[in-house]
Amino acid sequence: MITAGIDVGAETTKIILFDRERILSDFFIKGEEAERSVNEGLAKVIREGGTSNGDIKYKVATGINRYLLKGMDELITDVVCHAKGGIYYFPKARTVIDIGCDGSRAVRIDENGGIKEAALNEKCASGTGLFLETMAKKMLAMKVEDLGEESLKSKNAVEINNMCAVFAESDVITLIHKKVPREDIVRGLHDSVAVRVNTMIKSIGLEPDVVLTGGVARNKGVVESMQRILGTQIYVPERPEMIGALGAAIYAQEKLKEKE
Amino acid sequence: MIVAGIDIGSLSSKAVIMEDNKIRSWFLDRTGPDSEEISRKVMDETLQKANLKMEDIAYIVSTGYGRVVVPFANRNITEISCHAKGANWFFPETRTILDMGGQDCKAIRCDETGKVKNFIMNDKCAAGAGRYVEVVADLLEVLLEEVGPLSQQIKDKMYEIASTCTVFAKSEIMALLKRGVYRNDILAGVCDALAKRVVELLEKVEPQKELCITGGIAKNVGVVQRVEEKIGMKAQICFEPQIVGAVGAALFARERAERELKKGKS
Numbered sequence: 001m002i003t004a005g006i007d008v009g010a011e012t013t014k015i016i017l018f019d020r021e022r023i024l025s026d027f028f029i030k031g032e033e034a035e036r037s038v039n040e041g042l043a044k045v046i047r048e049g050g051t052s053n054g055d056i057k058y059k060v061a062t063g064i065n066r067y068l069l070k071g072m073d074e075l076i077t078d079v080v081c082h083a084k085g086g087i088y089y090f091p092k093a094r095t096v097i098d099i100g101c102d103g104s105r106a107v108r109i110d111e112n113g114g115i116k117e118a119a120l121n122e123k124c125a126s127g128t129g130l131f132l133e134t135m136a137k138k139m140l141a142m143k144v145e146d147l148g149e150e151s152l153k154s155k156n157a158v159e160i161n162n163m164c165a166v167f168a169e170s171d172v173i174t175l176i177h178k179k180v181p182r183e184d185i186v187r188g189l190h191d192s193v194a195v196r197v198n199t200m201i202k203s204i205g206l207e208p209d210v211v212l213t214g215g216v217a218r219n220k221g222v223v224e225s226m227q228r229i230l231g232t233q234i235y236v237p238e239r240p241e242m243i244g245a246l247g248a249a250i251y252a253q254e255k256l257k258e259k260e
Numbered sequence: 261m262i263v264a265g266i267d268i269g270s271l272s273s274k275a276v277i278m279e280d281n282k283i284r285s286w287f288l289d290r291t292g293p294d295s296e297e298i299s300r301k302v303m304d305e306t307l308q309k310a311n312l313k314m315e316d317i318a319y320i321v322s323t324g325y326g327r328v329v330v331p332f333a334n335r336n337i338t339e340i341s342c343h344a345k346g347a348n349w350f351f352p353e354t355r356t357i358l359d360m361g362g363q364d365c366k367a368i369r370c371d372e373t374g375k376v377k378n379f380i381m382n383d384k385c386a387a388g389a390g391r392y393v394e395v396v397a398d399l400l401e402v403l404l405e406e407v408g409p410l411s412q413q414i415k416d417k418m419y420e421i422a423s424t425c426t427v428f429a430k431s432e433i434m435a436l437l438k439r440g441v442y443r444n445d446i447l448a449g450v451c452d453a454l455a456k457r458v459v460e461l462l463e464k465v466e467p468q469k470e471l472c473i474t475g476g477i478a479k480n481v482g483v484v485q486r487v488e489e490k491i492g493m494k495a496q497i498c499f500e501p502q503i504v505g506a507v508g509a510a511l512f513a514r515e516r517a518e519r520e521l522k523k524g525k526s
Contacts, residue, residue: 123428124385125427134427163384164384165427166426166427167363167386174293
């Protein structure tokens with residue numbers, strides 16, 4: 001019983017082909033237009049999964065750009081997907097936090113991945129992947145992939161505005177002006193993301209185990225800041241950026257089972 | 261009696277010298293990274309313009325974000341009080357003040373003497389302040405002073421910006437430009453968006469006539485006109501809306517100086 005989970009985010013498209021309990025194949029692309037990336041991706045996962053388009057019984061899409069797609073069986077929210085995807089790898093997960101390019105979301109869940117409470121930050125650039133990416137490229141001449149390692153070298157905390165990305169940028173300019181070491185600035189940025197996420201979570205409460213998903217979870221510096229600032233162990237799946245698509249595919253499976 | 265008021269804002273600093281009940285001179289400059297340094301500069305420039313020396317000033321009150329770092333101030337008073345006092349001096353019928361600065365917006369209710377009765381501020385989000393317009397002006401390569409007039413020369417129709425956040429609005433606008441949406445139509449949408457947010461803030465203090473608008477954005481006709489439309493009130497704006505806080509500070513300086521004079525005499 002093959003299903004496809006498609007996550008079209010602000011910058012990246014992720015697809016998971018799923019059968020019963022396991023992942024058959026997957027796809028990831030950055031910077032391509034939504035519909036085109038999904039067509040390309042579906043072709044690839046079908047080919048690699050050794051199956052055909054007709055065998056995909058249910059296609060579920062999520063992500064900020066899901067409304068741009070045609071031919072999906074269902075569209076669902078990111079929080080539902082990250083909850084289901086998070087609990088797939090961590091059965092004891094009771095809080096899942098997704099930090100993506102364009103926003104962040106936190107859900108408290110039950111043992112089946114069902115949603116108890118959710119909080120969103122989808123209107124504000126503060127604490128998002130886009131914010132970190134912009135700071136890395138524009139202010140620090142760094143690659144996003146190198147941010148984590150850089151911040152782990154830091155021994156000094158610096159304060160950077162955690163409520164507004166525009167004000168944070170001014171803070172970074174001042175810090176660079178004062179010749180504050182780069183690793184301290186990067187750590188400060190990661191801390192500001194963690195504080196912003198912590199503020200969001202306060203409205204729903206934190207229940208261990210806590211899982212971090214979304215592309216930003218690859219950043220070891222952000223994970224360290226979050227563990228320190230949230231005061232709890234943070235679990236990160238091996239490919240955190242794929243969790244949304246995985247959750248969508250799992251949701252599709254559950255939907256089909258219901259119909260049977 | 262000659263007094264002075266200094267307003268050190270996060271983006272711009274202002275100084276005003278008042279003699280009896282008139283403005284004798286004033287000066288305005290970008291604050292920059294050193295608040296103490298700029299406070300000396302604006303004070304010196306204002307003294308020069310008035311042909312006076314520091315010793316001629318009976319009392320100096322500082323206000324604004326950087327008020328505590330003005331070394332030559334006799335006292336510092338909050339900008340809320342100073343804006344209310346200053347607005348009331350320019351327009352005695354003022355009962356509501358909207359201060360639109362670079363990094364924050366304040367809505368103040370005051371009584372007939374300029375005393376503050378209620379106030380609310382947004383200093384958490386750049387999209388609710390002048391910064392929003394500055395970022396877009398920079399992106400569209402127009403001068404800040406041009407934004408207002410251009411926003412009133414709509415080519416097709418006003419384009420409504422969907423993103424609340426300044427950063428996301430930037431991406432949205434870049435995509436719009438690629439699609440060929442006219443620059444003026446985008447500027448109209450930007451001014452409208454800021455006006456909407458500012459009016460939301462204003463409504464929280466239950467605004468009453470007359471309305472006085474201060475701060476740098478008071479010079480943006482595109483935002484001001486839209487605020488007036490949405491709130492249903494005409495706005496009173498003085499000849500230099502950025503110095504209202506400093507004027508209020510100078511007026512407080514006069515009160516203090518007169519009080520001390522009385523104490524001295526008795």
